[in-house]
Amino acid sequence: MDSLKLDAEIQAERALSLPAFDRVNLLGIRRQLVVLLSLIGRDGIFDEYTRHDISHIDSLLESLNWIVPDKSKKKMTPADWLMAVLAIYFHDLGMLVTKNEFETRNESGFPQYVTTPSLR
Numbered sequence: 001m002d003s004l005k006l007d008a009e010i011q012a013e014r015a016l017s018l019p020a021f022d023r024v025n026l027l028g029i030r031r032q033l034v035v036l037l038s039l040i041g042r043d044g045i046f047d048e049y050t051r052h053d054i055s056h057i058d059s060l061l062e063s064l065n066w067i068v069p070d071k072s073k074k075k076m077t078p079a080d081w082l083m084a085v086l087a088i089y090f091h092d093l094g095m096l097v098t099k100n101e102f103e104t105r106n107e108s109g110f111p112q113y114v115t116t117p118s119l120r
Contacts, residue, residue, distance in 0.1 A: 003027065006061045012085040015078035026085070033057065033089050036096055043099040052092045060088045 004013055004027055015021045034054045041047040050056070064084065068076070076084075113119045 004030065006058060008061045008064045008081055008085050008088075011076070011078060011081035013078075015082040018079065021079070021082060024082070026082070029086075029089060030054075036093065040092065040095045043102075045097050045099065045102050046095050049095070052095055056092070057088060060091075061085065064088075 004010055009026065009030070013026055016024055016026060037053045037057070040052045041049070046052075
C-alpha cells in the first residue's frame with residue numbers, strides 16, 4: 001500500500017499538518033500494523049478467534065461511514081479522525097502474545113486479575 005485509501009484515514013491524514021502531529025507517520029504505522037497483526041494467532045494462541053488482520057481493521061474503518069452520522073462527521077476535526085483511526089488500528093494489539101508470555105502468565109498479576117472483578 002503506497003497511500004491511505006479509506007475515508008477515515010484520509011481525514012486523519014489531514015491532522016499530520018498540525019504541529020502536534022507533524023511527526024506522526026500514519027502510513028508507516030499502518031504498514032507496521034500489517035506486520036504485527038499477522039502475528040496474532042501464531043503458536044496456537046488466539047487461533048480460535050476470527051481473523052484479526054488488516055482486513056478486520058479496514059472493515060472497522062469502513063464502518064465509521066455509517067456509525068458516525070453525517071452531522072457529526074462535519075463537526076469532527078482532523079485530530080478527531082486521527083484519534084478514531086489510531087484507536088481502531090491499535091485495539092487488538094493486546095492479542096499479540098508470545099508463547100513465553102502465554103506460558104508464564106500465572107507468574108504475573110493475571111490470576112488476580114481473573115479472580116478479582118474490581119480489577120477488570
